[in-house]
Amino acid sequence: MGIYSALLAAALVVGAPWWLARMATSGRYRAGLAGRLGKVPSGLTGAAAGRKAIWLHAVSVGEVMAATELIRELRRQLPEWVIAISTTTETGQRLARERLGGQSPVFYMPLDFAVLVRRYLRALHPELVILMESELWPNLIDACASQGIPVAVVNGRVSDRSLPRYLRLSRLWRPILGQVSLFLAQSQENGSRFVRIGAAEGSVKVTGNLKYDVRAPETTEMTARLREMLPESAKIVVAGSTLEGEEKMLLEEWPKVLEDEPEAALILAPRRPERFNAVAELVETAGFDLLRASELVPGQRPRRNEGVILLDTIGDLASVYSLGRVAFVGGSLVPMGGHNPLEPARFGVPVVMGRSAENFREIVDAMRSAEAILIVEPSGLRKAISELLKEEDRARQMGEQGRKVFTAEAGATARTVECLLGLLRNRS
The missing domain is CATH 3.40.50.11720 (3-Deoxy-D-manno-octulosonic-acid transferase, N-terminal domain)
Structure with a gap:
């Protein structure tokens, strides 16, 4: 333990300027x-x-x-x-x-x-x-x-x-x-x-896996607020736990998705709160009407159909997935191992992920075997989302298969x- 403690102390001393700078600036x-x-x-x-x-x-x-x-x-x-x-x-x-x-x-x-x-x-x-x-x-x-x-x-x-x-x-x-x-x-x-x-x-x-047993509330206050805000006809895509690089890919593909399905609406939920402001800037730079979930007021509507809702709150995503017609689960188009596809699967929402899913390999394999998930390259993101929004029977079947995986593994x-x-x- 002495060697380990010495190495830990040395790492803290060497890294102290960086830590202090981070504390001062952020x-x-x-x-x-x-x-x-x-x-x-x-x-x-x-x-x-x-x-x-x-x-x-x-x-x-x-x-x-x-x-x-x-x-x-x-x-x-x-x-x-x-x-x-x-x-x-x-x-x-x-x-x-x-x-x-x-x-x-x-x-x-x-x-x-x-x-x-x-x-x-x-x-x-x-x-x-x-x-x-x-x-x-x-x-x-x-x-x-x-x-x-x-x-x-x-x-x-x-x-x-x-x-x-x-x-x-x-x-x-x-x-x-x-x-x-x-x-x-x-x-x-x-x-x-x-x-x-x-x-x-x-x-x-x-x-x-304990994550098979997670029972997030079906409706948080934020979920209810978003449901009230969006028109009943909206076909919502929830892009959850996204990491740097993925939001840019999604925003580049989103106008093409809207061409395929004009009633589509995007809720974008970055994984790390410290990136909320940077992602907000990305949304606005891409020319979309930005709505921050933390600032929504009752009865508010997007000014334009292609507006993007930024879910900049903590602990709501698992419930907000229940609003989706399709879910994209992030950390998977970049080589970071992916995040948990069971959160949307619990609600019968069909799931799209990239190929990097090592952190949840067993879960993803079970969902692939049940034909409950689509694994795509970045170039296939638009096609996968658009097809699931249009082909409602297929999407519903995928979602139900995902729900069965969630239930069976509890x-x-x-x-x-x-x-x-x-x-x-x-x-x-």
């Missing part, structure tokens, strides 16, 4: 800075006083969403316990407070130095630490092991990009992973990868909770 990373540096929030100790606790770490929005049903089920099974939730990003923090903060203390994950994580362990005295997906923090894991606190990696995955790095350093990772009590993997492939990088085979179980939450409760029983 305001990013300021939120929760004291907590990240080891100052335990005043309410955290009080929230856990006299109660058994679980510490769950979910780095950002996607992990918070995946953890939502798990946390609710743990609360149901352990009503007297407190489940404390840490995040790394500000957007994850905001969503966790909004969705889960009423019953759970929410705080920023401290930097992974032994002296800092031990302060939080002393404040919470957790019976269990849960790390979502691929959050493997060596000093936190080591501190838990030294205090006899079990650690479980839940909804675990090892991405295509991460696997080679883990394998190159497997001799270093093996003792760290050996301190993790339980790996609950999304799929058999991910389970095998954990074993390959150093996890003990007996500690790995396949419980499925149950990961129950399997995960059963394993976690077993871990707690073995500890007592």
